[in-house]
Amino acid sequence: MTDLHRRNPYRLPVLLLIALSTVVGLSILWEFRLEAWVMHWLALPYDADFEDAERWRFVLTATGFSLISMLIPTIMLRRLIANTRSSYRRLKQAQAKTETLATYDSLSGLINRRIFMEMVRNQLGLKRPAAVMLIDLDHFKAVNDQHGHAAGDIVLVEIARRLEAIADDNGGVAVRLGGDEFCLLFLKFKHQTELGQIAEAAVFQLSAPLSSAVEPSALGATIGISRSWTDAQDASALLHCADTAMYRGKKDGRSTYNFYDSEYEKQRRAQADLELALRRAVEADEIVPFFQPIVALPSQEVVGFEVLARWPKPDGSTAAPADFIPVLERLGLIPAMTRSLIKQACRAANRWDDHLRLSMNVSAGMVTDALFPDQLLEQLRQEHFAFHRFEVEITEEALVGNLEVARQNLSKLHEHGITVALDDFGIGYSSLYHLTRLSIDKIKIDRSFFEPGQTDHLPMVEAILGMARSLKMQVTAEGVEEFHLPHLPSWLANSGCNYAQGYLYGRPKPASSLFCYTHSSFAQQAG
Missing domain, CATH: 1.10.287 (Helix Hairpins)
Structure with a gap:
């Protein structure tokens, strides 16, 4: 009908x-x-x-x-x-x-992720070659933040048109995987040199000014390249290899391209494993305090310990701070680790003679955090550790970012009886200025002034000691080693230095290796 x-x-x-x-x-x-x-x-x-x-x-x-x-x-x-x-x-x-x-992708009109994966799977299933160029736009987030998502969509559409032109010129397929992530897929064998030329041209063309109304500066592209005949035989693995190569470019400065490198992949996985292990170590208090003696001069009596972070590993080795502190800084875990070390150190020190003090370095980010003083004071209260037995060490780096907040925080700690020491003194560019503005009780002369054979630094040390006396500040000399014996300790004592620290008096040790210290001299304890 x-x-x-x-x-x-x-x-x-x-x-x-x-x-x-x-x-x-x-x-x-x-x-x-x-x-x-x-x-x-x-x-x-x-x-x-x-x-x-x-x-x-x-x-x-x-x-x-x-x-x-x-x-x-x-x-x-x-x-x-x-x-x-x-x-x-x-x-x-x-x-x-x-x-x-x-x-197809609804915004750009390009092949979408699902079809892309099907194409790669079919190609690999037929034992045919496939090369993937994973393209991630550089600084695209700034476009959305500064101009709005509508402008961002305009940019994505124009980028898609450029990629279509590149694909058409080189016998490839342009794909939008999602967000600001695109892909060029080649289903015929191309030599590495040709792929490199295509990628280089793509970086150049995608970094060119936009014809649309929105022209954000510094917009570019980073490309990772993987090939089925060298890197992977599975669609997901091939895309992962391209992603690894692209990530390397992001890390190395962006607006570039890289081919997948299995060695770099191993390093990246090792780094990821290290980060995971460190996260767990911080959560489980597995990064532990080691204690290095600080002695009074001229008596050389142990008056306290500097708390130093160490990471005992399952294989029996102990990682030094240089091995993990930079990673923790990148992960934002320094405050959590610091709180863990304070907790462990206070509980150990509460079993010692109550005249012994703890000294601990605090990161720049914590010193300039408005919540830091109250958090530290509350933690010391919870651990029943007297404020006057705790010393906070800071570096000049902590003062450069926000001097006013640092001044307020240090003043609050000083008011509660916590000692504030300026670490690595003498190697910064504004130490004297900071000494006049901040509640500094002590300065620690950097170990570089006491390197072997460098006697020309001693007049500078004398000048620092004289300045400290005039400002009524105490001084600790760092890096007093075995090879300085007996000249340096006696010279420091005669020059008015209050404290010394270094391998001459003891290497950092875990709490379980320390004696229950009393008012005895270092020499007596060592004997």
């Missing part, structure tokens, strides 16, 4: 007219001819004098009812057919849209 009606829209009305004419004809034939014959044949009474007007009224009535009985279903049928056709068209449109969305 639908197809017939589509070919000839007048067919249905004609059929209705024919049916109506047939009904009218049969009604007239019945009234004026057949009715009398049928009644006589059935031997029923029949009034042949029935008026013609009444006959015609019957014809018209029958015709009218027949017309209504045909017209109403026909109208309903036509509407049903129209609705069916409309629903069919909408269904086909929805199917087409669904197929498009399933194949």
